[in-house]
Amino acid sequence: MxxxxxxxxxxxxxxxxxxxxxxxxxxxxxxxxxxxxxxxxxxxxxxxxxxxxxxxxxxxxxxxxQVSIFDFLTDTQWTPLFADPHYGILPLLSGTITVAGVGLLLAIPVGTIIAVYLSEFASVGVREVVKPLLEMLAGVPTIVFGYFALLFVTPLLQRIFPDLPGFNMLSAGLVVGIMIVPYISSLAEDAMRAVPMSLREGSYAMGATRFQTAIKVVAPAATSGIAAACILGVSRAVGETMVVAVAAGMQPKFTFNPMEGAGTITAYIVQVALGDLPHGELAYQTIFAAGLTLVLLTLVFNILGYWLRRKFRETY
Known part of the structure; x- marks a missing residue:
């Protein structure tokens, strides 16, 4: 048993x-x-x-x-569709860099200030309202931003600058900056909120104010994330298409003056891709050379952002 x-x-x-x-x-x-x-x-x-x-x-x-790389990189005329064709990428590059530069001069400081406010000063209720509104702004179609630049921002600027033409890189760049503010502010705010609370408490214990803590402690500790947000904004600004196609004009011109109209790489690709050029012709192949240039330009900015992130991580 x-x-x-x-x-x-x-x-x-x-x-x-x-x-x-x-x-x-x-x-x-x-x-x-x-x-x-x-x-x-x-x-x-x-x-x-x-x-x-x-x-x-x-x-x-x-x-x-069929086209010399030297001429492609040094010629200041871009007229591949004309009877006397020229294939210099510099006019498209200057327009792309100028529009992106104007946009970043607006987007980086505004986006960073918004991120500091949401992370360090805003109450929970304000943050829950403002951040979704910013993300909603990022979802507006770019063609809407383009006509906003053409029909609202340009007439507004013409009151300040009477000689400003109807198509100009200034209004396009400002609207591109408004468009990428949500990207920079959202990512930078996430980076700042990821900073350990112990750093803030240590700063407060030393007698620092909330503003001093935000500027001298939190922001430097989150520099790698803020730099990554800015680099993403650069890539977004460089690759913008419809805003510059509508508001900046599509006439390639080698100039860095934002008060003038010019064409960008993306605007030219749209112009040719919607045309009647058959595949395989030299004029059609220009969009691939321009696209490769844009990819390499974006790659340079991404490598720069990676280097900045590594540098600031080692520093802080």
Whole structure:
């Protein structure tokens, strides 16, 4: 009787162990499936980037077989659709950099100030109202911003500058700056809120005010995140299309004067892509050379942002 009683748990332990092994095997399969799904998502991102680069480079090689790279980088005229074609990218580059520069002169200080306010001074209620409104601003279609620049900002600027033409890079740049403020403010605010509270408490214990703590403690500690937000804003401004196509005009001109109209790389790509040029012609291949230039320009800014993040992380 004693033997059978002692043996009963041992016999009953087998189903329990088997059930545990079954659950463990099922969990292992689920984890493998999740890993495969995540790998597939990462692979799609890398594959898409590689495919874009392949298309741009392969078409650009055909373009540079007929056009000198030296002329492409030094000529100050961009008239590939004219009877006397010139293929200098400098006019498009100057327009792109000027519009992006005007936008960043507005967006970086305004976005950073908004981030400091939301992170260090705003109450919870104000933050819950202001931040969704900023994110909603980021969702407005860019074509709407373009007509806002053309029909509202330009006439407003013409009251201050009577000689300002209807198409100009100043109004386009200002609206691009307004458009990228939510990106910079949101990311910078997240970076500042990630700063440990112990740093703020230590600053308060030393007698610093809230403003001094925000400027001299929190902002330097979050510099890598703020720099990343600004670099993202740069990339967004450089790649903007519809605002500059509507408000800045699409006439390539080598100038850095924001009071004049000019064309940008993205505006030219839109202009040619919507035309009747057949695929394979030299004039059509110019959009791939211009697109490759834009990708390289964005890559330079991303590398600069990566270097800044590493530098400030080492410093702080």
């Amino acid at each position: 004693t033997t059978s009683t002692a043996a009963a748990p041992a016999a009953g332990a087998l189903p329990v162990t088997s059930e545990r092994l079954k659950k463990k095997r099922t969990r292992h399969v689920k984890e493998r499936a999740i890993e495969a799904l995540l790998f597939f998502a990462a692979f799609i991102s890398v594959f898409t980037t590689a495919a874009i680069l392949y298309v741009l480079i392969s078409e650009s090689v055909l373009f540079f077989q």
